[in-house]
Amino acid sequence: MIIGFIGFGKVSKNILNLIKSEDITFITSIENRSEKTVENIKKCEIEILDTFKSVASKSDVIISANSPKNALAVAKEYGKYVKGIYLDLNNISPDTTFEISKHVDNFVDGAIIGKIDSENPILYISGEMADNLLFLNEFIETKKISDNIGDVAILKLLRSCYTKTLSAILIESTEIAKSHYLEDEFFEIMSLTEGEDFRQKSLSRIKNTLNSSQRKSEELEEIIDYFNENELTMVKAALEKLSR
Incomplete structure (x- = not known):
């Protein structure tokens, strides 16, 4: 399985640290990233691709964790290339969540609850495709709220x-x-x-x-x-x- 990140801050870095499996490969890109972000990415055990378009198209699960302000723009730009699950972990409103779902297939609304760099955060998810992410329970306590996009938001x-x-x-x-x-x-x-x-x-x-x-x-x-x-x-x- 391939899990890709669009955005690589503290949330993405901690997920990378928590999910340890020989069966999972992590990918991201340093395309248009800041010098500090590039430095942090290169310190991690993660495969770096040339573009986020490639990251989106090659991932079985793509995780968007950047900022509330950029969440919709990221979904519009890269969502059309995603063939697997698109998991948004940004702190966005339900309205933004619904708008993202128009541009992305297999969309799951998510939230990491707990301190960002905690060793035991809880991942809450909602959406019809949320069941496909319950395998993450092996690494992170994962709770499905409902089949309704927006409930977690x-x-x-x-x-x-x-x-x-x-x-x-x-x-x-x-x-x-x-x-x-x-x-x-x-x-x-x-x-x-x-x-x-x-x-x-x-x-x-x-x-x-x-x-x-x-x-x-x-x-x-x-x-x-x-x-x-x-x-x-x-x-x-x-x-x-x-x-x-």
Whole structure:
């Protein structure tokens, strides 16, 4: 079996590390990739092809893991060459998911839940072709939600509603604590109710949010666009905070 990646960031790299099998070959391309991405790819045990068109046409499973902003464009450009399963792992709205399904056969909506570089993330999938990916259970806990394209996308957005908004509140609270020279005390009292590892997890969340604020802002924009009939006061505030 051949698994191909379009986009090679932390998600793709961790999948590569988790799926270890002599029966599976991984492929990607460095076509139009940044110098940093090319360097990361060359450090991995993965076959490099000249173009992503070749990657798409030769893969039994193609994984799109780039960014919410590029997900649809990638599907339009390379989806027509895919003969196997097309698995999208980007944090996109159900509307974008439905649009992608128009350009791709054998489409599966997916999400990696858990820390990106975790040793035990969970892969959630939905779509009529999702059963064909349950073999991944041998390497990654894989759960099929339904046959409906978009169900996983909705769950991704709901999770992002919580996590991105919480991250913005953590950043703001920590900034205020620092301004009053009470950062240590703040984390100490929070740990009494939130658990002993609250500080460690919070600082990790804050660092991750600040390092990828643009991508997380794109995800919040997707949430606001899709759930436009719902009250999203906190989500809109979180987007404003991350944008600053």
